[in-house]
Amino acid sequence: MARRGLVTPNRAFALALVVLFVTTFLPSRLLGWTDEPGKVVQRLISPPADVIKFVADQFSSPEPATNPNTTIGQIDTLRGQNLALQIKVRRLQQEVAVLSGATRVQNQPMRLITASIIAESSDPTSRTLRVRAGMRDGIRPGSVATxxxxHLLGRITNLDQTMCDIVPITDKNAGTIEGITTAADGTPGLRFDLTPQGDGTLKGPGRFETDGLAQTPRQVEVGQRVSLSDENWPSHIGLxxxxxxxxxxxxxxxxxxxxxxxxxIDTRRVGSVLIRVPEGNE
Known part of the structure; x- marks a missing residue:
């Protein structure tokens, strides 16, 4: 029977374990001799490792953006632009509604009745006007005087067969109406809730609206025209x-x-009015 050699795989493995165990407790200054064997092993395993990395890269997810902060900034910018566009769309929708109302004023079939003012209210705090025209002339409740x-003057009230009253929009009992400013080119602006003050004027706060990404508050100026935009006066929007x-x-x-x-128009100087009577349903 052949005699087994002194170096066998089991003995070599046991020897390697002993050397590994011993070197674990040695200081690093005594392990300099391991550098060269380590480099040889690294050279032997590098080519397979490169191949494995290449294959793994083919199945891995794409690399993230080089600078994530830049991407986040772009997303925020796009969100801001989207918000600005939404605000602009809403504003355009409002302007279209106003312009549609103005068009309706022009296109709504309207019977126009001229009538003379015969008296003013005896109440010094009221500006009610008495008109010589009534139901027999075709005037209906809710008709509007201009x-x-x-130029909007007021609503028709106290209607009978031959006469009626006009409550001007500046009368203390007229109530609040909604108006909208218009620029010189006719572009609609801000809406205001206007209440008569009893001195021939109307006064009220505007709706808060902004422009652009900077959210700059929209402003109005002295001298701008204000037109009717109140849905309670559906056939007369734009006056x-x-x-x-x-x-x-x-x-x-x-x-x-x-x-x-x-x-x-100063209501105290008005001698006659034009009464607007919508034909068909209000």
């Missing part, structure tokens, strides 16, 4: 209320403007 065709004669800011909300509007 001057110069497009002229007056012009802004004063602008101030609300005490509780400094960014909201409060305007004073004065009609172009």
């Amino acid at each position: 001057t110069q065709d497009s 002229i209320i007056g012009e802004i004669i004063a602008v101030e800011y609300a005490e509780q909300s400094p960014l909201r403007q409060v305007v004073t509007v004065k009609p172009y």
Whole structure:
């Protein structure tokens, strides 16, 4: 029977374990001799490792952006632009609604009745006007009185067969109406809730609206025209209320403007009116 050699795989493995155990407790300054064998082993395993890394890269997910912060900034910018576009779309929708109302004023079949003013209210705080025209002339409840065709004067009340009253929009009992400013080119602007002050003017706060990504508050100026935009007057949207004669800011909300509007027409000097009676349903 052949004699087994002194070096067998089992003995070599046991010897390697003993050497590994001993070197674990040796200081690093005594392990300098291991550098060269380590380099030889690294050279032997590097090519297979490179191949494995290449194959793994083919199945791995794409690398992230070089600078994630830049990507996040771009996303925020796009979100801001999207918000600005949404605001612009809403504003355009509002402007289209107003312009549609103005078009409706022009296109709505309307019977126009000229009538003379025969008296004013005896109440010094009221501006109610008595008119010589009534139901026999075709006037109906809810009809509206104007001057110069497009300047809003007020609503018809106390209607009978031969006469009726007009409550001007500046009368203390007229109630609040909604108006909207228009620029020189006719572009709709801010809406205001206008309440008669009893001195021939209307006054009220505006809706808070902003422009652009900077959210700059929209502003109005003295001299701008204000037109009717109140849905309670559906057939008469677009009629002229007056012009802004004063602008101030609300005490509780400094960014909201409060305007004073004065009609172009002085009701005390009106001798006759044009009564607008919508044909068909209001």
